[in-house]
Amino acid sequence: MQFSEERTGKFYVLNVSGRLDASTSSSFEEKLTSIIDSGEKNILINFKELDYISSMGLRVLLQAAKKVKVSQGSISLCEMKDNILEVFDIAGFTQVFQIYKTYNDAVA
Amino acid sequence: MAEELQQFGSENNLSNDVLFDINLSLDELVTNIISYGFEDEDEHLIFISINKFQNSIEMLLEDEGKEFNPLDEETPDLGKPIEEREIGGLGIYFVRKKMNEISYERNNGKNILRLVKNI
Numbered sequence: 001m002q003f004s005e006e007r008t009g010k011f012y013v014l015n016v017s018g019r020l021d022a023s024t025s026s027s028f029e030e031k032l033t034s035i036i037d038s039g040e041k042n043i044l045i046n047f048k049e050l051d052y053i054s055s056m057g058l059r060v061l062l063q064a065a066k067k068v069k070v071s072q073g074s075i076s077l078c079e080m081k082d083n084i085l086e087v088f089d090i091a092g093f094t095q096v097f098q099i100y101k102t103y104n105d106a107v108a
Numbered sequence: 109m110a111e112e113l114q115q116f117g118s119e120n121n122l123s124n125d126v127l128f129d130i131n132l133s134l135d136e137l138v139t140n141i142i143s144y145g146f147e148d149e150d151e152h153l154i155f156i157s158i159n160k161f162q163n164s165i166e167m168l169l170e171d172e173g174k175e176f177n178p179l180d181e182e183t184p185d186l187g188k189p190i191e192e193r194e195i196g197g198l199g200i201y202f203v204r205k206k207m208n209e210i211s212y213e214r215n216n217g218k219n220i221l222r223l224v225k226n227i
Contacts, residue, residue: 019110022139052110052128054135055199062195069190083128090205091198092186 002049003031008107011076012040017049020057029060036064041073044106048079053087065096074098078106109134109156120160126227129206130158130165133223136199137169137178141219145173160227164208167223176219177212178203 001018012035020028035043043064065075078100080088088094100106110131117127138154146152155170184197204210209224 021110021135022142052131054132054139055195055202056139058198059195062190062193065190083125087132087202090202092193095187096190096193 001027005035008044010042011044011107012042013044013046015046015049017051019052020050020060021052021054022056025056025060028057029063032060032064033067036067036073041068041071042076043068043073044076044078044103046079046103047077047081047084048103050081050084053084055091058087058091058093061093062096076100076106078103109138113158116158116160122160122165122227126165126225130167130225133203133206133225134167134169136203137221140176140178140199141169141171141173145171145176145219147174164227165225167225169219169221169223171219172217173219175214177214178221179210179212 001016001020001024003017004015006013006015014031014035016028018024032043061075068075076098079102080099085094085099088097088099113127113131113134116122122130134156138156141154152172155168157168159166178200181197181200184194184201203223206225207223208226209222211222213220
């Protein structure tokens with residue numbers, strides 16, 4: 001699992017690549033927590049290079065979403081592959097996160 | 109496990125979608141066994157077999173952990189607002205959504221789970 005970060009307009013963007021499962025969720029959690037703790041409120045996670053997510057990955061996202069909501073922030077997601085979007089759909093997480101089809105839609 | 113499944117998938121010409129669903133289901137079940145199946149810190153074996161048939165993939169999972177029947181799990185409440193959403197039970201719910209057949213038995217101190225994914 002690899003990360004890169006950038007700032008674009010209103011978003012602090014976290015690009016995530018690889019697999020988000022039991023073995024990688026703690027490094028994802030650390031990364032996301034450090035971004036939130038630094039005061040970022042509008043976080044966009046770009047899942048373009050993400051190949052897989054399990055409930056362990058969703059757990060981290062849900063905790064992060066709860067955390068930023070306290071400071072009136074939000075977590076948005078974009079560029080999800082169909083399989084991954086379906087996991088979010090089954091979990092009812094498409095209601096919890098603002099999901100954009102493309103990165104360009106998100107930053108428009 | 110993911111790498112071995114990838115290899116199984118390419119050897120058997122499985123679609124990415126089928127492979128994803130199998131991977132997710134086995135991942136959630138194994139994570140569950142490791143997290144909740146045992147009180148001690150000893151090493152334990154989890155037995156997994158996977159076979160391709162003409163129209164289906166069949167999987168068998170065996171562990172000697174605490175009795176756990178995933179079919180007894182309640183469906184998580186998916187409509188709650190974000191503050192009240194919890195993650196518990198979601199993994200097993202994925203398995204139930206993704207697999208076409210699931211059967212469970214407790215035999216000789218073992219959890220034996222049989223999964224079928226139609227292809």
